[in-house]
Amino acid sequence: MFLAKFIKNLPRRQTGRKKLIISFVILICLFIYLLPKDIKINLYHQTASVFFVDSIDPAKLKEKPLVKILIVPGHDNEYWGTEHKGVKEADLNVELAEYLYDFLKNEERFDVSLLRDSKGYDAEYLDYFNGSRQAIFGFLQRHKKIMNTLIQVGILSFEEPFSNGIGYSQSVSKVASNLYGINKWSNEHEMDIVLHIHFNDYYGRPHDKEGKYSGLTIYVPEKQYSNAKASRSLAESISENLGRLFAYSNLPFEEDDQGIVENQEFIATGSYNTLDAVGLLIEYGYIYEPKFMGSGTRKIVLQEMASQTYFGIKKYFNEIVEDDEIFVLPHRWDYDLKYGMQNSVDIFALQMFLNQQGFYPPKWSNLSNCPISGYFGSCTLKSVKEFQKNNNIEPANGLVGPLTREKLNEIK
Ligand SMILES: [Zn+2]
Numbered sequence: 001m002f003l004a005k006f007i008k009n010l011p012r013r014q015t016g017r018k019k020l021i022i023s024f025v026i027l028i029c030l031f032i033y034l035l036p037k038d039i040k041i042n043l044y045h046q047t048a049s050v051f052f053v054d055s056i057d058p059a060k061l062k063e064k065p066l067v068k069i070l071i072v073p074g075h076d077n078e079y080w081g082t083e084h085k086g087v088k089e090a091d092l093n094v095e096l097a098e099y100l101y102d103f104l105k106n107e108e109r110f111d112v113s114l115l116r117d118s119k120g121y122d123a124e125y126l127d128y129f130n131g132s133r134q135a136i137f138g139f140l141q142r143h144k145k146i147m148n149t150l151i152q153v154g155i156l157s158f159e160e161p162f163s164n165g166i167g168y169s170q171s172v173s174k175v176a177s178n179l180y181g182i183n184k185w186s187n188e189h190e191m192d193i194v195l196h197i198h199f200n201d202y203y204g205r206p207h208d209k210e211g212k213y214s215g216l217t218i219y220v221p222e223k224q225y226s227n228a229k230a231s232r233s234l235a236e237s238i239s240e241n242l243g244r245l246f247a248y249s250n251l252p253f254e255e256d257d258q259g260i261v262e263n264q265e266f267i268a269t270g271s272y273n274t275l276d277a278v279g280l281l282i283e284y285g286y287i288y289e290p291k292f293m294g295s296g297t298r299k300i301v302l303q304e305m306a307s308q309t310y311f312g313i314k315k316y317f318n319e320i321v322e323d324d325e326i327f328v329l330p331h332r333w334d335y336d337l338k339y340g341m342q343n344s345v346d347i348f349a350l351q352m353f354l355n356q357q358g359f360y361p362p363k364w365s366n367l368s369n370c371p372i373s374g375y376f377g378s379c380t381l382k383s384v385k386e387f388q389k390n391n392n393i394e395p396a397n398g399l400v401g402p403l404t405r406e407k408l409n410e411i412k
Contacts, residue, residue, distance in 0.1 A: 026145060052156075055226035055276035058233040061192060062317060068191045069104060069112045069313075070277075072182060072268070073097035074198040076116060079175055082201035084288040085208060092292060092302070093197045094118050096284060099306035100197070109317060115182065129181045136181045137172065143272040156224055158264050179267035183275040191277040193234065193313075196268040199292065200283040202251060210288045215249035215259070215368060216242055219281040222264040231269065231278045235260045238280070238312030245308060245326070245355065246285065247368035282309070290373055294343035297374035301348065303327055326352050333408050337400035341376045348374035350400065351383075353408060359383040359390075 061067075073093035075081035081089030097114060104112040115125055129136075150156045172180070186194050205211040218239050220231045239248075239258045248259030265271050269279040284305050285292060291301045307327035314321050331349035341347060351372040354360035361370035362382035370379035381398040388396035393403050400408070 023142075026142070026149075052224060052226050052273060054229060056192065056230040056278060058230045061230050061278070064192065065109070067110050067193065067317060068189070069110055069193045069195065070115060070182070070186055070191050071097050071101055071104075071112065072115045072194060072196045073117075074196055074268075074281075076121070082199065082287050084201075085293060087287065087293060089199045089201075089287055091118075092199050092287065092298075095299075096302045096306050097197045099303050100195075100309055103307060103310035104313070107314070107319070109319065110313075125182075125185065128185055129178050132181060132184070133177060136177050136184055139184045140172065140180050140272065140274065143274050147272050158222075158224070176267060180274060183267065183270060183279075187274075187276045193278045194268075194275065194280070195309075196279075196281040198281060198283045199285060199287045200249070200251075201287055205288075210290075211286055213249065213251040214286050214289050214371070215247040215251075216285050217249040217251075217283045218260050219263045219266055219269055219283070220260055221269040221275070221279055222262045225270055225273050225275075227270050227275055227277060227279055228262075231280060232260065234278050234313070234316050235280055237316035238282070238309055241308045241312035241315070242305065245352070245367070245372055246305065247366065247371060249283070249286075250368055289371070290342075290375055291348075291371065294374055296343035297345065297348055300328055300345050301374070304348075304352075326356065328352050329356070330412055333400070333405045336402070336405070337376060339376055339378075339381050339398060342374065344374050344376075347376050347380065348372065350376075350408070351380060353411075354380075354383045354387060357387065357411070359386045362386065 073090070073096070075090040075093060077090060080091070081093070083089060094117060098117055101112060101114045101117075104110045113122070115122055121129075147156065147158070151158055182194065200213075200217065202211060202213060216239075218235045220235045221228045223229075223232075236258060239260055243259060253261070263269055263281075266281055267274070268281040269275065284302075291297055304327045307325075311321045311325060328345070328349045329352055331346075331353065333346055333350065335346060337344070337346055337350060351360050351374075355372060360372070360379070360383040361367055362379055365379060384400060384404070385396050385398045387407075388394075388398070388404060391407050393407060
């Protein structure tokens with residue numbers, strides 16, 4: 001237990017402390033390497049538990065009076081991620097991130113920063129990325145060395161590329177360097193939460209055609225990482241909120257309970273144990289989904305997704321949120337709506353309203369085959385008919401005319 005004592009006596013500041021721990025762990029690993037085999041395994045275990053000690057504890061995090069949050073819209077103007085029919089992922093990421101930032105910054109409890117907005121990178125980060133390339137590289141190499149040593153002696157179980165030596169490569173791309181830079185910067189500034197915002201796609205989708213998958217996924221660090229527990233607990237709160245209104249991904253390997261998937265390799269969530277803070281990578285859906293493509297619905301959809309993320313964070317920190325709070329509601333319906341109409345905020349709000357009232361998605365369907373999307377198709381038609389029957393509106397033909405609108409506008 002001398003290790004535990006040693007760690008306790010290290011300086012308080014987290015980054016200085018972590019640096020010392022890292023150098024210490026490397027030394028210990030080299031030393032243990034020379035010992036007989038049976039003693040070796042035992043000591044390695046103890047060493048690993050020090051490097052992989054929880055960097056952030058869910059219970060303590062929830063009690064923090066001031067929570068530091070960094071929002072990172074994925075990609076940038078140089079490398080914009082995926083694209084569909086002229087809509088670039090980087091732009092969607094920024095738009096949603098800006099809404100989320102606006103929601104969070106009004107709360108005293110949260111100290112929130114945005115890495116990039118529609119005008120570009122924040123100048124402070126840009127200086128940091130460009131001025132710290134060597135330091136970021138060194139930071140990464142130190143973490144890689146420890147992980148690879150612990151993997152080689154069988155203490156940690158990580159899949160390739162961690163176990164095949166690629167971890168020792170001598171160069172990192174600019175994109176990877178920036179992402180590790182975000183982790184290093186976040187550790188140095190004692191961030192509590194780092195949220196990466198993305199929209200999904202998959203390899204092999206025919207160009208300019210809608211793909212076959214849809215839905216959202218929240219990636220969290222694999223359970224061996226230091227930030228795993230707290231990350232998972234926040235992810236659960238956010239995914240519960242988003243999942244009430246938007247389907248989880250139906251891509252086979254992303255089909256997990258609550259749309260949460262563990263990942264070992266994403267830099268964003270802290271690969272090589274490089275991130276102390278909670279690290280989440282949220283894929284809000286597939287870029288080609290009609291609700292993101294429609295110019296009439298995109299804004300309200302992104303605002304609603306940002307607001308549900310915000311409510312999920314608030315709930316996690318035991319801040320009060322109305323249980324059925326929906327950004328787009330209450331709404332006033334001034335125009336008739338019917339089957340076949342699309343790309344409309346009125347329809348999006350109608351679907352949300354019917355969802356709240358228990359009519360949408362209709363019986364025998366779910367949010368994956370009947371998404372809340374702003375498109376008035378057969379799902380909405382069935383739901384409106386049910387609503388009309390329940391409210392004695394005749395004929396219950398699914399047309400949202402004056403009588404139905406009056407009822408919609410009346411119920412709060
Ligand atoms: Zn992306």
